[in-house]
Amino acid sequence: MKNKIIVCPFLCLLLLLGCSKNSTVEHPNPKQEIGENTQTIHYGSNYVESIQYPKTDVDALDKVIQQTIKNKKKDFLKRVEPFEEERKAEFNVTYESYLKDKRYISVVLFFYDTIYEEKEHIKTFVYDKKKETFLSFEDIYDKEELATLSALVTSYFRERFPQECDQDTFRTHTSAIVTNFVNFALTKAKLTIYFAKGTLFEEEATFSIGYEEIADATSMKNETAQVVVPYGDILNEPVKNIDPKKPMVALTFDDGPTRRYTTAILDALKENNASATFFVLGSRAKNAPDVLQRMILEGSEIGNHSYSHKQLTTLSKENIKEEISEAQESIYNITHRYPKIIRPPYGSKNDTLLQCANGKKIVTWTLDTSDWRTKDAKTIVEYVMDKVKNNDIILMHDLYASSAQAAVILIPKLKEAGYQLVTVSELYAYQ
Ligand code: ZN
Numbered sequence: 001m002k003n004k005i006i007v008c009p010f011l012c013l014l015l016l017l018g019c020s021k022n023s024t025v026e027h028p029n030p031k032q033e034i035g036e037n038t039q040t041i042h043y044g045s046n047y048v049e050s051i052q053y054p055k056t057d058v059d060a061l062d063k064v065i066q067q068t069i070k071n072k073k074k075d076f077l078k079r080v081e082p083f084e085e086e087r088k089a090e091f092n093v094t095y096e097s098y099l100k101d102k103r104y105i106s107v108v109l110f111f112y113d114t115i116y117e118e119k120e121h122i123k124t125f126v127y128d129k130k131k132e133t134f135l136s137f138e139d140i141y142d143k144e145e146l147a148t149l150s151a152l153v154t155s156y157f158r159e160r161f162p163q164e165c166d167q168d169t170f171r172t173h174t175s176a177i178v179t180n181f182v183n184f185a186l187t188k189a190k191l192t193i194y195f196a197k198g199t200l201f202e203e204e205a206t207f208s209i210g211y212e213e214i215a216d217a218t219s220m221k222n223e224t225a226q227v228v229v230p231y232g233d234i235l236n237e238p239v240k241n242i243d244p245k246k247p248m249v250a251l252t253f254d255d256g257p258t259r260r261y262t263t264a265i266l267d268a269l270k271e272n273n274a275s276a277t278f279f280v281l282g283s284r285a286k287n288a289p290d291v292l293q294r295m296i297l298e299g300s301e302i303g304n305h306s307y308s309h310k311q312l313t314t315l316s317k318e319n320i321k322e323e324i325s326e327a328q329e330s331i332y333n334i335t336h337r338y339p340k341i342i343r344p345p346y347g348s349k350n351d352t353l354l355q356c357a358n359g360k361k362i363v364t365w366t367l368d369t370s371d372w373r374t375k376d377a378k379t380i381v382e383y384v385m386d387k388v389k390n391n392d393i394i395l396m397h398d399l400y401a402s403s404a405q406a407a408v409i410l411i412p413k414l415k416e417a418g419y420q421l422v423t424v425s426e427l428y429a430y431q
Helices: 002-022 059-080 144-160 168-174 259-271 287-298 319-337 351-356 378-388 401-416 424-430
Strands: 036-043 047-055 089-100 105-116 117-130 183-185 190-193 205-210 248-254 277-278 301-304 394-396
Touching: 002 401, 047 059, 047 105, 059 089, 059 117, 089 183, 105 183, 105 319, 117 183, 144 205, 259 287, 259 378, 259 401, 287 301, 287 319, 301 319, 301 401, 301 424, 319 351, 378 401, 394 401
Parallel strands: 047 089, 248 277, 248 394, 277 301
Antiparallel strands: 036 047, 089 105, 105 117, 183 190, 190 205
């Protein structure tokens, strides 16, 4: 009998995973229009790592994306090897992806690493699905018209940053040669050119221009079809009966939402009348707005896990604030609620971060399941059931099938063991 209870959730989950694989994944995120958002995290002995990239339906494109990341990481690993400091070095990859005319896929990879100092790099790929080939800038833009583009870029930035534009580097990197414009993307209405950090300015810069304004140089046309995603308001949050005298724990899931795994966890929570806390990434929130709404509607809590999963302790005060507020806004836009808690990526915190939290609680954990490392549901379940105690905050990630499988088993098991499954804010309120 006992076996049956354990096997059943596995089967349910497998069925669920099977189904969601075939269902259409919507992409209401205006900066991630195409590809399945894929993320890996890793804690090395002297560095931390978060890599996000899209998996598209084009093998050739996926291959170069993954190879580019692999090469960058190889280079990072070589440089990080002798690094021995108390703070951890970091390797971070984020992306934007665009689809135009159901034909042109543009993927922009943003590389960021810090060992002794910050390094940033941008790499773009534009793929033509119809011709089954990659497009270079010269393929879409008439070389004879480069002087016009150079003038447009120059006047755009001169207007905004008059002082910085007099530098030699600025002039060199805006001159009418094609190598200045190799990092580009085709969005539905605009050509966007990316200038890496240290080319035009100290910071990275982008320049976008409507196709009609460069009609002499390109045959690209504005795609007018707009994707509209209405976010309905959330009503009727459940009222809960929590007994402050009985033991309670807070299950927490970082780095989502992922439609496939987060949904499976939400199903198990709902079935067991339980709650959890999801520390979502601002950059991913818009990928699954309905999943975020479901979290709130079904009594779970959403926390802020930054916008792009950078190690906040290595950023400037201004950039920490931006990482937090961008995530706050993207979650608010969907749920009409601002998160009250923040879990910094990798759990790294310092005084600057505390100042930037602006009254929101910084939450780490008391029980680390290491689910990202073991990737084995049975090990995770056994570890938690062995270690768990009253008022624990349990760290998991809704990024992996094994973590979702473990959660599906753990949720009823913890309840059976007498624990109320509450959100982090509820736990704090009753502690
Ligand atoms: Zn994380």
